[in-house]
Structures are given as structure tokens and as C-alpha cells.
Ligand SMILES: Nc1nc2c(c(=O)[nH]1)N[C@H]1C(S)=C(S)[C@@H](COP(=O)(O)OP(=O)(O)OC[C@H]3O[C@@H](n4cnc5c(N)ncnc54)[C@H](O)[C@@H]3O)O[C@H]1N2
């Protein structure tokens with residue numbers, strides 16, 4: 001089987017996935033989710049011409065006064081009487097201007113003698129310190145598109161626009177299976193031959209950045225029947241993720257177990273390093289991702305396939321990992337026939353690749369805050385060269 005380019009594999013994975021249905025969530029619980037529909041404004045913002053400062057509402061043409069002060073407008077005021085010629089109204093930040101007023105004289109620039117007001121500084125053009133009605137947005141304006149993620153600013157916008165609940169995709173359920181006879185749970189003793197299983201806690205931590213529900217189904221021994229049973233149990237999830245047993249050794253049973261459980265494999269083996277043995281398919285209604293067992297390989301394939309798949313199922317407009325570029329601060333060797341995803345960190349001088357790029361080097365992986373993408377068959381790179389970077 002020839003190696004599949006990463007972008008092709010991502011596209012095939014997204015094509016395999018049926019988008020999840022939408023649910024309407026109270027807005028306070030919709031943070032971090034992706035919109036299932038466009039959001040339109042239900043109201044004008046602001047609803048009227050409002051003062052941006054504490055002071056006096058006047059007609060700018062009457063500057064510098066004198067004006068006679070008639071009444072007051074505070075935030076919450078409405079239905080104000082019109083301002084007559086030579087009149088000013090006391091006004092506060094966020095309060096509506098009375099009809100006829102077109103500027104705010106801030107109180108620092110005002111001289112007040114009883115009810116008589118004059119201006120003592122700066123010309124006062126019409127519109128000064130006024131936020132015009134609907135300057136932020138008008139009713140029915142398209143504010144957010146389906147597929148946009150609801151971060152804090154988007155939540156604020158939707159609330160100001162009049163929404164109390166929004167339609168978002170349901171949270172995907174993700175089942176994690178760790179395969180390997182050598183594995184013990186986190187914190188358990190490790191007699192010779194045994195190794196703490198770090199992949200599921202690592203993937204759960206990666207998934208904790210997204211709105212989804214993670215079920216860790218534990219460690220499955222390298223035994224075909226046990227693996228088939230575990231996959232069948234996991235098939236109630238939207239995404240089944242296994243780690244380990246993805247390669248070609250005698251104990252690498254994930255692929256045969258997946259097929260025996262009735263799964264249909266869509267692809268296996270990607271043109272990337274690390275992560276070559278990655279496989280994907282469907283088992284019933286569930287999507288299946290078989291990640292390699294090496295911790296760094298699971299980390300990189302989790303970043304490039306699992307997190308994008310969760311975003312895709314959740315309706316994200318662009319589910320792929322964000323990508324940028326940066327200046328290299330350390331030399332890099334030429335690449336071979338696979339795309340390299342090198343663990344690296346940002347320094348004041350530029351991007352530095354971590355010392356060990358081995359797929360089992362967890363200490364080096366923990367220093368990384370980004371991946372450098374070096375396409376297959378790239379020449380060696382030198383400090384000062386520009387490289388493609390995926391922030392972690
Ligand atoms: N002859 C070949 N051998 C290998 C190939 C190949 O193409 N031909 N590919 C290599 C590549 S690339 C990778 S990556 C690994 C992936 O192997 P598996 O997915 O089958 O993973 P395992 O063999 O089960 O484990 C690999 C390594 O990772 C450790 N491991 C496994 N699970 C966990 C876990 N949950 N937590 C921590 N560490 C884990 C495991 O003990 C092994 O040391 O295959 C190469 N071989």
C-alpha cells in the first residue's frame with residue numbers, strides 16, 4: 001500500500017464523517033461550540049443615539065452656549081422630551097440623547113452656574129461623543145456564520161444581538177482504547193516489561209480543549225478476541241480512538257480486530273513522520289481512528305487527525321489545524337520520502353527544534369509548543385530560513 005499524503009487523508013476522514021445533529025443551548029453553555037446556523041441581529045445596537053461620556057446633550061450649532069439645563073437622561077431613560085432652542089440636558093454615559101441634541105459637551109469642558117451652562121474648551125462638532133443608533137449593527141444584520149466557533153467575543157455579540165440560546169452541534173462522544181500487553185494504568189507499579197500507559201491521558205488532555213465527552217475504556221491486551229470485544233463496546237461512541245498495535249508486527253492486531261468486528265477500513269499508512277501507521281474507517285455509526293502506539297506519533301496524529309475530526313463533526317467551518325510560518329533558529333536536516341512534523345519551540349531568535357525527534361522521546365516532546373512541517377524531499381534548512389509551523 002503506498003503512503004497517503006496528509007491532506008488527502010484528512011479530506012477522506014472528513015468525507016467519512018456524518019455531521020452531528022444540532023441542539024439549541026442556553027448561551028452560557030454554548031461557549032466553545034460551533035454554530036449550526038447563521039446568527040442574525042434581533043435588534044439595533046445601540047437602540048438609539050447614545051452618549052459616550054458624562055456631560056450635557058446640546059445642539060452643536062449653539063456652541064459655546066449659554067444653554068439652560070432642562071432635565072436629565074441616564075442609562076435606562078427613554079421617551080425624552082425634545083430639546084428646545086438654547087436648552088441642554090444633563091446626560092450620562094450610555095444614556096439616549098433627547099430629540100434635537102446632536103453632541104455631548106463633556107462635564108470637564110462645561111462651566112455650570114445654577115441652571116446655566118457654557119462651554120470652556122475645544123470646538124464641539126455635531127456628533128462629538130455620540131454613538132449613533134445601530135452603529136455597531138442593525139436588526140437582521142448577519143453577525144456570525146454557521147461554522148463559526150463561539151469564543152468570548154462571539155458570545156458577547158450574540159447576547160447583545162438579543163439571543164438567549166443558540167443552535168450548535170451536539171458534543172461528540174469519544175472512546176479511547178489503549179492496546180498493549182506491556183501497559184499499566186497511570187501511577188501503577190511497573191515491574192520489568194511494563195510501561196505506564198500515557199496515550200489515553202495525553203489524548204484526553206488534548207481533547208479537553210474541545211467541547212466533547214471522552215470515555216477512557218482502558219487498556220486492552222494484544223489479543224484478537226479482547227480487542228474485538230473492546231471495539232464493539234466502543235462503537236456506541238461517535239469516534240473510537242485506539243493507540244498501539246497499528247503497525248505490521250505479529251502483535252499489531254488492531255487492524256485485524258477492527259475488520260473482524262465488522263469495520264470497514266478507509267485508509268492505512270500516511271506519508272508522514274511520525275505517524276505512518278495511522279488508519280481510519282467506520283464501525284457501525286462510529287468513526288474509527290487507529291493511532292500509532294509511540295507517544296509522539298499518537299501526539300502528532302492526534303493533532304493532525306483526531307482534533308480536526310472532532311472540529312469537523314462539530315460543524316467547524318475550517319476544522320484543520322491552524323498553520324503559520326516562522327524563522328528558523330536551528331539547522332534542520334533534509335527530509336526523506338515522508339513529510340516531517342518536527343517538535344519545536346519558539347525562542348526570541350526564532351524556532352528551535354527539540355533535540356530528540358524520536359517517536360518515543362516524551363521528554364523532548366514536552367518542550368515543544370509547535371510543530372515544524374517540512375514536506376517530503378525538502379533540502380536541509382539553515383537558521384534564518386522560513387518554515388511552516390503549526391502552533392500546539
Ligand atoms: N517493521 C516495521 N516496524 C515498524 C514500522 C514499520 O513500518 N515496519 N512502523 C514503525 C512506526 S513508524 C511506528 S509509529 C510504530 C507504531 O507501532 P504500533 O502502532 O504498532 O505501536 P506498538 O507497537 O503497540 O507500540 C509502539 C511503542 O509505543 C509504546 N506504547 C504503546 N501504547 C502506549 C501507550 N498507551 N502509552 C505509552 N506508550 C505506548 C509501546 O510500548 C511501544 O514502545 O511501529 C514501528 N514499527
Ligand code: MOO
Pocket residue numbers: 272273274275276277292294297359
Ligand atoms: O511514523 Mo512512526 O510514527 O515514526 O514512529
